[in-house]
Amino acid sequence: MSQPLSPLQIAESLTELWSPQVIAEVNDMYVKVAKTKGELLWHAHDHEDELFIILRGEFTLEFEDGSVTLREGEVFVVPRGRRHRPSAKEECLLLLFEQKSTAHTGSETTAATKSLADQLRWLNSR
């Protein structure tokens, strides 16, 4: 039988910033954790909503018309198509729910972009 997971403990164990790791799948979505600090690039996911849950710390999502700051335990859904720039002044640990098809930095690709293979490393190493 599979065992319960602690997303916080898994997120704490990550050594690379802005490198989400899949920890579980539910229907056609992935549950991911990430350790963040600093900024990721502006991007949008044209066809997929993206859900953030803050496990520890504070996380900011900038939009073209404003921003929200998320605190520990809070949930926020970025609707499909909405350009956003994620950032965290101090280290912040996150849980993400995304479609399996969701690309890390949406329609933008830079050196910061993580492939799906990258994001499956934790799961595949269990």
Added chain:
Amino acid sequence: MSQPLSPLQIAESLTELWSPQVIAEVNDMYVKVAKTKGELLWHAHDHEDELFIILRGEFTLEFEDGSVTLREGEVFVVPRGRRHRPSAKEECLLLLFEQKSTAHTGSETTAATKSLADQLRWLNSR
């Protein structure tokens, strides 16, 4: 702009046990919170996985071949088709991720079964 939600605060505010309330949607899934204590009925969701995150307290999932007890902050996915009986000795607050099509008690229907309309009350009253 929509505001961050605190699932824990919303779950605390619920007055009815075993009556999940949708707080957000992400693609074709609902995010729900619930306040639980005691037992729900044995059931299975034939075509949908179901994810539990424990916000506060302890939660037990019995299966035909064993059980798991989930603690605060832990995540567990019940795979589609697997019969389970959820229970909590003391009050337990949960976050759930389910397909929009997922019925509360799967293919079983009893007086304990909540309709989708029931589960949308919180969202519709905002």
